[in-house]
Amino acid sequence: MATTHTATAVESSATGTGGGGVSTSDEINAKAVHKRYDGLVTVRTKAIKGKGAWYWAHLEPLLVHNSDTGLAKAVKLRCSLCDAVFSASNPSRTASEHLKRGTCPNFSSLPKPISSILPPPTPLSSSLPTPTPNHRKRSASGPSSSSALALVDPSRYCAELVYSSVVTTTTTVPTVVSPPLMLSGGKEDLGALAMLEDSVKKLKSPKTSPGPTLSQTQIDSALNLLTDWLYESCGGVSFSSVENPKFKAFLSQVGLPTISRKELAGSRLDVKFNEVKNESEARIRDAMFFQIASDGWKTKNFGLVGGEKLVNLTVNLPNGTSVFHKAVFTSGPVPSKCAEDILWETITGISGSVSQRCVGIVADKFKAKALRNLEIQNHWMVNLTCQLQGFTSLLKDFSKDLELFKTVTHNCLKLVNFFSTNPQVQISFHKYQLQELDHAEPLRVPPIDFESTKNYLPVYCMLEDIWSSARALQMVVLDDSYKVVCVEDPAAREVEEMIRDMGFWSELEAAHCLVKLIKEMTQDIEAERPLVGQCLPLWEDLRVKVKDWCVKFNIDEGPVEKVIEKRFRKNYHPAWSAAFILDPVYLTRDTSGKYLPPFKYLTPEQEKDVDKLITRLVSREEAHIALMELMKWRSDGMDPLYAQAVQVKQRDPMTGKMKIANPQSSRLVWETCLSEFKLLGKVAVRLIFLHATSCGFKCNWSFLRWVSAHGHSRTGMDRAQKMIFIAAHAKLERRDFSSEEDKDAELFAMANGEDDALNKVFLDASSV
Template sequence: MLDHHYRIARSESISRTRDALFFQLDSAGWNSDHGLISIAVNLPYGTTVLHRSIVASSRATSDYAEDILRVAIDSVSEGGSTHRCAGIVADRFKSKALRSIEAQNQWMVNVPCQRRGFHCLIQDFASGLPLFHSAASNCSRIAAFFNSHSVGRALLHKYQLQELNHSHLLHYPSSFDPARNFLNVFPMLEDVMGCSHFLQLAIIDEEYKLLCLEDPAARELADMIRDMRFWNELEAVRSLVKLVETMTNEMEAERPLLGQCLQLWDELRNRVKDWRTKFVLEGTVDEIVERRFKKNYHPAWSAAFILDPLYLSKDASGKYLPPFKFLTPEQEKDVDRLITRLVSREEAHIVLMELMKWRTEGLDPLYAQAVQVKQPDPTTGKMRLANPQSSRLVWETCLGELPSLGRVAVRLIFLHATACRVHCSPLMLACARRSRAAAQRVEKMVFVAAHSRFKRRIFVDEDEKDVEILAEDDEASASVEASSM
């Protein structure tokens, strides 16, 4: 049963990649010590297919990742020209493996996953903002006291039971090191925030007041719990983390393209500015955001933004022109440098002349408006492009007078900015590590389940139901075969 499904899914994936003029390699899972590494292929007409998955037994090195990615490029190219690979997006190894492959293949654009880049901001904040350390330290003291002190614990549970009909200890992480792993600590902050009402009731209880007479720690914690500054700081930390998490979740669901990256970071800056205004905090957070932006930035962001007709803006004369006015002078230079790198040396001066024509003449208003038409999504109600492939089609059919620039544009504007994660349950991964044969079966299950989801354009794994259902079917099939022998 499994082998049959796998052969069909594999055959469909190979057929789709074979038909594509070019592709982007998409790899995720490299940050896990004992997880699942996935290698998918993004195709220019909006389809994604899984190439393979690998059960990792340890944290991968950059050299290992580079070897795996090179083999994948050759495999997808089927021994033909690796020029078909327009680039790679991966959630790790930006500075070594991705850069090394890009340096040796000047036609490739290799970028780090933006979802991962935003996610790293949370740890940046924890390391760079005293507010995060203070909130984590104070919550740690509260959780430790009310979990371990008999009177404090009894009072907390008393008021939880009165309103919730159940009680629980405050969450406390197995290891407390917010400067290195803040997300391990964050559930504790959320739990303290969620129990604020019960904590405030506990400290005004007569029994707690008696405890304060003899226990200085109890008095200090009571003062802290009464202090609105503590709760404001805690809410500031919680809301900033949630702000970033919301954007990363949106990215995972929406799968933005490279041309959207600059706008995504601008949106983040605006949201952070609103956050800072709300909580009346200094501007250190802006510096942290800018440092992370510079670490993640790739010149292809600017080039894709300029070349995608989706972002053309109407000027006073009615022309639809590329949005150079939104770039910094250095980003404008990045556009020139990247575009000339992606063509032959003989074409470099030609493509720059075509870029100048694109800059001054833009696109016919009729075509520009057609590209930018949006309609509500029937599922979410959000406004989405009526034809996501129209940007590529415009370059292929309406801009024949810019052939060199057009070849660059169609390879750039379809590139994804986030790596597509493929998940597998811890139980399945544990089974996979029993033997190489078990690992191969799990990898096949993951492939078939991911293939099914990708066909339905479902890219967020809220759970691993597809894999587990397939595993159950496979076990049932195996038991039937065994009983018939």
């Protein structure tokens, strides 16, 4: 708490907050007070460890703040036994007057520290027996009640005694002066002596042990929160951690009992799983229909034994929430038929005999055949491939089909291969990296078979490395050591010409910018999880951005548009067009003031897709009625007041972007004010809520390693399923679709980015 006060005071002084202005003298005084406070805290910390005065165990430094300025104005000492507050000018005097003299009502019941009752050096005349007959009788009867308890006799371990003479008026009496207390074990014995002192305290006052006293309700609540955190970390924190001595000490300090890993993996896990599962099942039962989202089919390897994959199956509900259903561990490639069986088993397991409640599936594109088969067999279903997968595949398409990427990749491979195989050049490169970037690392070289494996991620990493190290590379070829290499190596001269060529850097920048554009859009897709009605606007946004890119870098638009159109057709589903037309968010106002569906943005083929999809989603007998209602929707649209209410936007405080204030309005207006569209409304409410991405729960690598080690047993796999369910439920509740590893990587990348930006400011300032 003291640290919090300190931070608050410093912040207040820096920002000038408070009731009135902050003068310079106040700030100087606050700094002096903080210095005094920090010194007392340091002294107390050392004393508690046995390296200082005993009374610091009961006196705590306390900062007092000015109510007007918020700055620290004084340091006080608080007695932890009775909460009395004193001046901190003389802690020793405070301890003597408050503790030793009995002013503190709670101190008398505590045992005195051994260090305080060890006898000081005494004159020989008072310690040696006097030649009187009564002395032997007194010594035989034992020490008196007022004598000190000497646990250690220094004379046993001292080599000699120091004698001095004290001259009096009558006689000279030799005096023995005891040297400082010496323990046989040296300084290390001080810790053992402190432990002995603590044992004496506990024996004398067993009921005065420090620590907060919590009610049983508070203890149960705290332990439930602790176990929830452990389960939700999904392997990020080992169960064995609760048996760490320091963690046990922490629990004791806050007044909580210890908990065993056996209890965590047993009864508590079962109780929490049943609680979460019942809640999830209740939510699904309340919904009239749902969508299945499956994620993990495309993941090549999670690092599990045998290349196992973790497939997440989630239920998307009409009210915008998602509920975790189960995780399926598969080994090796999954055949289309096997995937189809898993999905259908999931549907029937949730909806039972009423399979019409499942209105669709969205999945990362493992085998499109499975989705098509289920859609053909069940006419009411809309099965989609993930848009995130489609946008990510564009990077592969560009690398394979655009001449620009082929040229840039070829040149960059030549550069990194030369630098990685020439130690002398690499040393020079690292020198300039340190000079320009404050760090040195080799350029990443893609594997030889990256084209055959269709894994182009290493290529993009290579482009990023070269672009970020552009200045260092340009300085390397100007170095005298590189000129020596050029004399003997033709490859060095070729690389030098390429680095000096501005055309190379222009093409690299163009490729780098296009990759960055796609990556930013995929990040937005993963974060915002667009609905099916947003697919057409999303691809149109991509086309606009790519056109701007072509203009900026003087690139022919034809080949780029061809690549995008090819990928668009692979991912396109008629539901994109139908949801775009039926979602009131996209209604446009015409000259007469009506809000009408945006048919003018569709191609003739897409208009036909709308008719075909709507007639497929209703029965044959109702198809012509649904088309008539569609014509009415096209000509009449929606009441302007409700249309405007649906389209109200507000700024997202997290991203700063304008977003629809109430996404559920699109569905709710069809169920209320558009009730005259009996069949079309039924189609609309089942269609426009569908998600277009399958981004689901991301498991921690630590948990996957745990599954790899223990998943072969039935008990281990059962516990794994329960932990995944609890963790996924909590993350979906928070709408958190990232893993802890992703967050940590983002944090460190952010820190590095801040450092780089700061360094750039300094470099720019120094060059002025």
